[in-house]
Amino acid sequence: MPINAPKDCPLCFPEQEIVLWHDASCRVIRVSDADYPGYCRLIWKDHVSEMSDLTPAEQRHCFNILMAVEVAVRECFRPDKINLASFGNVVPHLHWHVIPRYLDDLHYPQPIWAQAQRKSRGSPAPEVDDARLALAVRNAIAEQIAG
Amino acid sequence: MPINAPKDCPLCFPEQEIVLWHDASCRVIRVSDADYPGYCRLIWKDHVSEMSDLTPAEQRHCFNILMAVEVAVRECFRPDKINLASFGNVVPHLHWHVIPRYLDDLHYPQPIWAQAQRKSRGSPAPEVDDARLALAVRNAIAEQIAG
Numbered sequence: 290m291p292i293n294a295p296k297d298c299p300l301c302f303p304e305q306e307i308v309l310w311h312d313a314s315c316r317v318i319r320v321s322d323a324d325y326p327g328y329c330r331l332i333w334k335d336h337v338s339e340m341s342d343l344t345p346a347e348q349r350h351c352f353n354i355l356m357a358v359e360v361a362v363r364e365c366f367r368p369d370k371i372n373l374a375s376f377g378n379v380v381p382h383l384h385w386h387v388i389p390r391y392l393d394d395l396h397y398p399q400p401i402w403a404q405a406q407r408k409s410r411g412s413p414a415p416e417v418d419d420a421r422l423a424l425a426v427r428n429a430i431a432e433q434i435a436g
Numbered sequence: 437m438p439i440n441a442p443k444d445c446p447l448c449f450p451e452q453e454i455v456l457w458h459d460a461s462c463r464v465i466r467v468s469d470a471d472y473p474g475y476c477r478l479i480w481k482d483h484v485s486e487m488s489d490l491t492p493a494e495q496r497h498c499f500n501i502l503m504a505v506e507v508a509v510r511e512c513f514r515p516d517k518i519n520l521a522s523f524g525n526v527v528p529h530l531h532w533h534v535i536p537r538y539l540d541d542l543h544y545p546q547p548i549w550a551q552a553q554r555k556s557r558g559s560p561a562p563e564v565d566d567a568r569l570a571l572a573v574r575n576a577i578a579e580q581i582a583g
Contacts (some may be wrong), residue, residue, distance in 0.1 A: 378545035434437035
C-alpha cells in the first residue's frame with residue numbers, strides 16, 4: 290500500500306497495467322498507446338508529488354531506474370530520440386514518461402502532448418513483445434545498479 | 437568549446453542567455469518567456485544527445501544539478517507543480533526544462549507545449565529577479581552536492 294494514498298489516485302490504485310518490473314519503491318510499466326508502442330512509465334510507489342520530495346537516496350534510485358529504462362527502450366526500439374518527462378499536473382503522483390521517438394511519428398518534432406504533425410499511420414517502432422521488453426528493462430536495471 | 441559541436445547548434449553556440457550558474461560540464465539558464473518567468477533550463481556543455489550517452493558519473497552530476505534547480509525554482513516561485521522534461525527533438529543537444537507551473541497558468545494542466553487552455557494574462561508567478569534566482573540556484577547546488 291503506497292504511503293499517503295488518496296482514494297481517487299489512479300497511480301496509487303491502478304486498474305490494468307503491464308508491469309515490466311517493480312521493487313519496493315517503484316514500478317516500470319508499458320503504456321498502451323498504439324501510436325507509441327515503446328512508451329514506458331516509471332511510477333514511484335508512494336504518493337509524493339515532486340522529485341525533490343524524495344530523500345537523496347530515493348532520488349538516486351529513481352534516476353538509476355529511469356536511466357535503465359532509457360537504455361532498455363533504446364536497445365529494444367532503436368528510436369531517433371528519447372523523450373523523458375515528469376509533469377504530474379493531472380495526477381500529482383510522481384511518475385516519469387520514457388518515450389522512444391521517430392522522425393516520422395505522429396508528433397515529431399513536437400512533444401507527444403502537442404498537436405499532431407501528421408496523420409496516424411501506425412507507429413514506425415519495431416514490434417517488441419512485453420516479455421522481451423521486460424527482460425531488457427530487468428537487465429538494464431541490474432547493470433545500472435551494479436555500475 | 438563543447439565536444440562534437442555542430443556549427444549550427446544553438447546550444448553549442450548560444451547568442452543571448454541569462455546564465456544563472458555554470459561549471460565545466462553544464463550551465464543553468466533562465467528562459468525568457470513572459471508566460472513562464474520561472475522557467476529554467478539545464479544545458480549540458482558537450483553536444484551529446486541522450487542522458488544515457490553520459491558516463492555514470494556525468495549522469496549523477498547532471499541529475500544533481502537538475503534536482504538543485506528544482507529546489508531553487510520551488511523556493512523562489514512557490515509553484516503548484518514542477519514540470520521536468522528532456523526532449524531534444526528539435527535541438528538534439530542534451531538539455532532539461534524545469535518549469536514552475538500554476539493552476540491558472542496558460543496551459544495548466546497540460547504541458548506547456550500543448551494547446552493553451554486559457555488566454556494569457558501574464559504569469560501568476562511571483563516576481564523574482566535574476567540575481568536572487570542565481571543565488572538560490574548556487575545555494576541549492578552547493579547543498580545538493582554536499583548531500
